Amino acid sequence: MTANPPLNYGERLGAAFDRFGHLCVGIDPHPWLLDRWGLADTADGAREFGLRVVEAVWNRAGIVKPQVAFFERYGSAGYLGLERVLAEARSAGLFVIADAKRGDVGSTVEAYAQAWLTRGSPLESDAMTISAFQGVGSLAAPFALAMAADKGLFVLAATSNPEAAALQRARVGEGSSAGSTVAGAIMAEIREWNAVRPDERFGSAGVVLGATLDLASFGVDTEEEERGAILPVLAPGFGHQGASVSETRRIYGTLSPGVIVSESRGLLGAGPEGIEDAVARRAEEVEAQRGR
Numbered sequence: 337m338t339a340n341p342p343l344n345y346g347e348r349l350g351a352a353f354d355r356f357g358h359l360c361v362g363i364d365p366h367p368w369l370l371d372r373w374g375l376a377d378t379a380d381g382a383r384e385f386g387l388r389v390v391e392a393v394w395n396r397a398g399i400v401k402p403q404v405a406f407f408e409r410y411g412s413a414g415y416l417g418l419e420r421v422l423a424e425a426r427s428a429g430l431f432v433i434a435d436a437k438r439g440d441v442g443s444t445v446e447a448y449a450q451a452w453l454t455r456g457s458p459l460e461s462d463a464m465t466i467s468a469f470q471g472v473g474s475l476a477a478p479f480a481l482a483m484a485a486d487k488g489l490f491v492l493a494a495t496s497n498p499e500a501a502a503l504q505r506a507r508v509g510e511g512s513s514a515g516s517t518v519a520g521a522i523m524a525e526i527r528e529w530n531a532v533r534p535d536e537r538f539g540s541a542g543v544v545l546g547a548t549l550d551l552a553s554f555g556v557d558t559e560e561e562e563r564g565a566i567l568p569v570l571a572p573g574f575g576h577q578g579a580s581v582s583e584t585r586r587i588y589g590t591l592s593p594g595v596i597v598s599e600s601r602g603l604l605g606a607g608p609e610g611i612e613d614a615v616a617r618r619a620e621e622v623e624a625q626r627g628r
């Protein structure tokens with residue numbers, strides 16, 4: 337008898353999509369949500385919150401996105417709780433995206449990536465969010481690490497918050513991307529990185545594109561035909577920030593096959609008594625909108 341070979345990154349993401357659809361449940365223990373869930377605003381409260389969300393998501397959706405900041409605010413005790421949440425989520429078979437938004441010069445951002453993407457690391461996740469403010473090239477080492485460890489990156493390209501528009505829609509003045517918007521230039525470079533392994537269903541390099549945006553005005557082409565590995569797109573902005581899942585296909589166009597529909601407060605606000613139903617219902621809505 338031969339054991340099944342372990343799934344690679346693209347297969348793991350694809351398996352989550354195939355089994356449960358494209359919904360991703362954010363794990364954001366805001367103080368008001370801890371209160372709503374009857375938990376203390378402490379590291380223990382945040383850990384308990386995270387573990388309960390993982391339990392509620394299990395068998396209803398396939399992807400979770402812990403927001404690292406809400407654990408980090410308690411210092412080392414918060415990190416200990418986050419490690420538990422990440423480990424439980426991964427051992428429950430969920431695809432885990434650490435929303436850590438790291439970025440720095442190449443040699444330093446590599447260390448950030450090691451924390452989140454190294455196999456066996458206490459903070460091991462399937463993927464992490466990362467910033468290209470210091471240039472997409474500064475992310476070469478995290479990308480190499482992701483490829484070697486079968487992990488993934490989601491690079492901020494066009495973010496859901498309104499304050500980002502002026503910067504992300506600005507035109508690049510020099511280099512091969514001269515004339516493109518900042519968001520469009522990041523998209524183009526990450527698309528190239530994602531194409532490195534064209535035979536895989538999804539590549540290790542993805543982008544963050546907010547669902548609240550008119551992406552064309554950011555220079556993001558949502559009509560370009562997909563070639564090779566599908567580009568993974570982390571899509572925050574649904575629910576509390578105003579985007580509706582019924583708009584997913586209109587917003588993302590040809591990018592839709594790789595879109596991860598991410599929602600945190602809009603689901604977590606259902607509280608401990610309502611979270612299971614809220615997740616199950618939203619997962620169905622997401623798939624109904626995607627025309628499955």
Ligand SMILES: O=c1ccn([C@@H]2O[C@H](COP(=O)(O)O)[C@@H](O)[C@H]2O)c(=O)[nH]1
Nearest residue numbers: 403495496546572576577599600601602
């Ligand atoms: O462009 C971005 C990038 C990341 N986020 C993060 O997603 C969640 C959104 O939470 P909601 O409660 O669903 O609004 C949060 O963790 C953000 O830090 C984003 O909103 N926009």
